[in-house]
Amino acid sequence: MKLMEKDTTVTAEQTVETDAVNSAASVEAELLVEEISIDGMCGVY
Amino acid sequence: MWRVLIPLRTSSISLRAVVIITADSACELHPHVAVRPEPFGALAYHYDNRRLVFLRHPDVVKVVTSLAHHDSVADTLRAHDIAEERWPAFVSAIDSLISSEIVRVR
Amino acid sequence: MSVETLVDQMKGGLDAPICLTWEITYACNLECVHCLSSSGRRDPRELSTEQAKAVLDELKALQVFYINIGGGEPMVRRDFFEIIEHSVSNGIGVKFSTNGAFIDKKNAERLAAMDYLDIQISLDGADAATNDPVRGPGTFDMAIRAMDNLKAAGFGEFKISVVVTRHNVSQLDAFKAMADAYGAQLRITRLRPSGRGADTWNELHPTNEQQVEVYNWLMKHGENVLTGDSFFHLNALGPALPGLNMCGAGRVVCLIDPVGDVYACPFVIHDQFKAGNVLEDGGFTKVWRESDLFTELREPQSAGACASCGSYDACQGGCMAAKFFTGLPLDGPDPECVTGHGEALLQAVPVNLAPRPMSDHSKPARVRIPVAGS
Numbered sequence: 001m002k003l004m005e006k007d008t009t010v011t012a013e014q015t016v017e018t019d020a021v022n023s024a025a026s027v028e029a030e031l032l033v034e035e036i037s038i039d040g041m042c043g044v045y
Numbered sequence: 046m047w048r049v050l051i052p053l054r055t056s057s058i059s060l061r062a063v064v065i066i067t068a069d070s071a072c073e074l075h076p077h078v079a080v081r082p083e084p085f086g087a088l089a090y091h092y093d094n095r096r097l098v099f100l101r102h103p104d105v106v107k108v109v110t111s112l113a114h115h116d117s118v119a120d121t122l123r124a125h126d127i128a129e130e131r132w133p134a135f136v137s138a139i140d141s142l143i144s145s146e147i148v149r150v151r
Numbered sequence: 152m153s154v155e156t157l158v159d160q161m162k163g164g165l166d167a168p169i170c171l172t173w174e175i176t177y178a179c180n181l182e183c184v185h186c187l188s189s190s191g192r193r194d195p196r197e198l199s200t201e202q203a204k205a206v207l208d209e210l211k212a213l214q215v216f217y218i219n220i221g222g223g224e225p226m227v228r229r230d231f232f233e234i235i236e237h238s239v240s241n242g243i244g245v246k247f248s249t250n251g252a253f254i255d256k257k258n259a260e261r262l263a264a265m266d267y268l269d270i271q272i273s274l275d276g277a278d279a280a281t282n283d284p285v286r287g288p289g290t291f292d293m294a295i296r297a298m299d300n301l302k303a304a305g306f307g308e309f310k311i312s313v314v315v316t317r318h319n320v321s322q323l324d325a326f327k328a329m330a331d332a333y334g335a336q337l338r339i340t341r342l343r344p345s346g347r348g349a350d351t352w353n354e355l356h357p358t359n360e361q362q363v364e365v366y367n368w369l370m371k372h373g374e375n376v377l378t379g380d381s382f383f384h385l386n387a388l389g390p391a392l393p394g395l396n397m398c399g400a401g402r403v404v405c406l407i408d409p410v411g412d413v414y415a416c417p418f419v420i421h422d423q424f425k426a427g428n429v430l431e432d433g434g435f436t437k438v439w440r441e442s443d444l445f446t447e448l449r450e451p452q453s454a455g456a457c458a459s460c461g462s463y464d465a466c467q468g469g470c471m472a473a474k475f476f477t478g479l480p481l482d483g484p485d486p487e488c489v490t491g492h493g494e495a496l497l498q499a500v501p502v503n504l505a506p507r508p509m510s511d512h513s514k515p516a517r518v519r520i521p522v523a524g525s
Contacts, residue, residue: 032105032138034157035098035145036395038090038217039338041161042380042470043399043416044172045219045248045271045312079242081167081214085160088169090216092244092267097169097216099157 065143068136073113073151080110089147096145105138158395161403164449167213169403172417177409177512179223180252183286187418189346190223191514196410200230204237209435217244226253239267251297259300271310272297277325281318298333312338320361323368341381344476345418346508384469384485387462397467401448413438418472421509455482478505
């Protein structure tokens with residue numbers, strides 16, 4: 001189940017050689033940190 | 046609120062987010078942040094702004110919690126033997142933590 | 152590196168809760184018709200001040216960063232300030248939920264001076280005509296007065312918490328405007344058929360059309376509105392609402408009740424969902440980590456009857472409490488399932504066989520003495 005909708009549209013120009021680095025970086029960056037609302041879990045007042 | 050993580054652009058034009066730091070920046074964990082170990086990494090909580098961030102990998106936990114002891118992000122990454130091809134992801138993650146004020150520039 | 156999503160890891164439970172609800176008393180000055188804890192009368196076994204502090208000491212050791220304190224009406228306890236001060240001075244932030252009766256000017260100033268403290272004022276109508284039938288005569292004015300006092304004392308951003316009912320769905324914009332006017336944050340949460348809510352559920356729970364209204368409103372206007380992630384059952388309607396979109400009960404959150412009983416969440420105060428007691432079972436940490444109930448909840452849950460429905464990934468089968476107290480099986484649709492599967496099943500539940508809320512602390516009903524001649 002997807003945790004959130006990942007926006008995959010590209011809005012900046014990318015040079016071909018940075019594409020591979022950037023997509024690897026973005027994939028790993030996503031896996032490194034994830035913010036959650038302190039109110040964002042069900043079962044509390 | 047969900048935050049979309051912005052990939053670090055190596056080109057000079059960065060359209061979707063201002064990248065605040067580089068690998069040469071000196072950073073530190075914000076003093077009002079508590080870090081609690083979890084099986085998959087750690088949970089970081091900022092007492093003032095009440096933001097909650099999961100540090101999803103033990104490597105990012107080690108790096109983020111030792112930023113204050115190194116002159117730069119690069120030095121910290123080197124000290125923990127983080128492979129250079131992973132550096133953009135780590136810098137991007139730290140940049141994201143700065144936006145949440147979990148980490149700050151010193 | 153693991154490809155498990157964060158949610159998958161949370162469903163398996165953590166070594167300590169992320170946050171938890173702590174009802175510190177069943178005593179209350181009000182008798183709201185939908186009270187999830189059936190509060191009113193103090194329980195004689197209520198934790199003492201020392202026992203309460205011992206719980207906090209354990210939570211500190213577990214590095215629980217923040218707790219939601221409620222009741223009943225938490226400010227009714229004589230040691231209320233002592234408890235919350237012990238909490239914040241030990242690094243556990245507090246948000247407490249209150250009807251505002253005790254937030255006079257003096258208390259507002261005292262609260263405003265405290266750090267790591269958040270306040271949630273309960274309100275269920277944007278005017279007295281809507282609010283008071285649910286919460287009691289004069290309660291709307293009482294809440295407004297509390298909010299005025301907090302604002303005057305410079306408390307900063309507090310929360311206004313609304314339980315969404317059939318009668319206040321049309322007031323969501325008005326609630327938002329009220330919160331904006333106070334510099335407060337609006338929170339809207341789902342009504343569950345828990346506590347006295349079991350008896351008023353049929354009249355109060357939103358209609359199917361109103362559920363769609365709530366979902367649409369949140370998508371359009373809900374950017375700064377909190378929900379406690381309580382509307383994830385509506386996610387079958389479209390893109391997911393913000394939040395973990397999973398039931399946190401027994402996995403990342405739980406309830407400690409006024410006598411030290413630990414339940415999966417505040418909406419299932421019932422033996423079936425009781426994990427243990429902090430005094431009898433070796434302390435909170437042991438109950439959290441080792442109780443049979445929580446171990447079971449942290450196993451992968453079966454979709455059951457929902458397995459064939461394309462929406463299960465989005466709605467996760469909804470809320471355990473909603474299913475339990477309407478007599479529906481837990482591995483099946485929510486009574487308010489947006490595709491109507493729950494409604495169909497409800498027809499089959501024999502009347503009066505839905506589980507009854509336990510430990511009813513409601514005040515005895517006042518005997519109405521008929522006036523002669525009426």
